Amino acid sequence: MAIQRNTKQRAAVLQAIEEGHPDCGHPPYDIGAIAYMLGTEDSIGAAGALEYYQLSKPIPLRSLHRILNDLHREGLITFEMKMVDASSAGRLPRRQRHWQIAGREVYNGLFNELAGLMRRARVVHGCTNSFFGKTWDEPAKPEAERRVLTDALKSFLQRTHPDKVDGCADLFSSAKTALDYVRTRKKVEGVVLELPARAG
Known part of the structure; x- marks a missing residue:
């Protein structure tokens, strides 16, 4: 030994x-x-x-x-x-x-994918990074980006649905919040897009 x-x-x-x-x-x-x-x-x-x-x-x-x-x-x-x-x-x-x-590759991959989607959701909704009043990550065509992001979030929800995958309910819930956030056309006060506490 x-x-x-x-x-x-x-x-x-x-x-x-x-x-x-x-x-x-x-x-x-x-x-x-x-x-x-x-x-x-x-x-x-x-x-x-x-x-x-x-x-x-x-x-x-x-x-x-x-x-x-x-x-x-x-x-x-x-x-x-x-x-x-x-x-x-x-x-x-x-x-x-x-x-x-080992064994957390799938969860970590989904977690990182959701982090990217949520970053894009904030940008599409007008929560852009600014420096002295200048925005640098605002999409050129927000409506087109909103449609693409909606499809991406729907796909993510299907892949992390609790009935299909075990251990991803927190990711599913956060993605659902992000999808509802992206679908609203007006700014919603008090809505905070947050990733779940990392389990992986």
């Missing part, structure tokens, strides 16, 4: 991937996001992260790579390759592994 090394570090990596962090978005996460959550030396609040995960010192990046590969080999986590545009850092675009807990 193989001896499990660095059990505390492995547990911390699994916990970080499972719980996530508000600054890192939704899973799957790249190694940089995981290192940030675990309190790398250059991250804000590193000392608090080390204390939270009960680590005496930051996990070196080389060790983090090894731990992720070990957890993947054991079937505890999975990864998907994503193209990363690193032009701002002076590098070419590259493919990078993004990690998540």
Whole structure:
């Protein structure tokens, strides 16, 4: 039987991937996001992260790579390759592994899809980002975008209906609210489009 090394570090990596962090978005996460959550030396609040995960010192990046590969080999986590545009850092675009807990790929994919749909719903309804009164993400043809978004939300509702899929009732409910929101032509006070608390 193989001896499990660095059990505390492995547990911390699994916990970080499972719980996530508000600054890192939704899973799957790249190694940089995981290192940030675990309190790398250059991250804000590193000392608090080390204390939270009960680590005496930051996990070196080389060790983090090894731990992720070990957890993947054991079937505890999975990864998907994503193209990363690193032009701002002076590098070419590259493919990078993004990690998540095994068995949650479908839920996480649907969650991220709903996040994009809700962002578009806010824009279509006139809740645009503004900077000194200038809007930069308002659609050129809001009615055409409203029809496309309505169809996309209907499709999402069919794929996450509680009678068809287990474990996606929260996504279904949020998508239903978003669809009702998009269908109304006038602005509705007090309606807040929010994603459900992440379960994946």
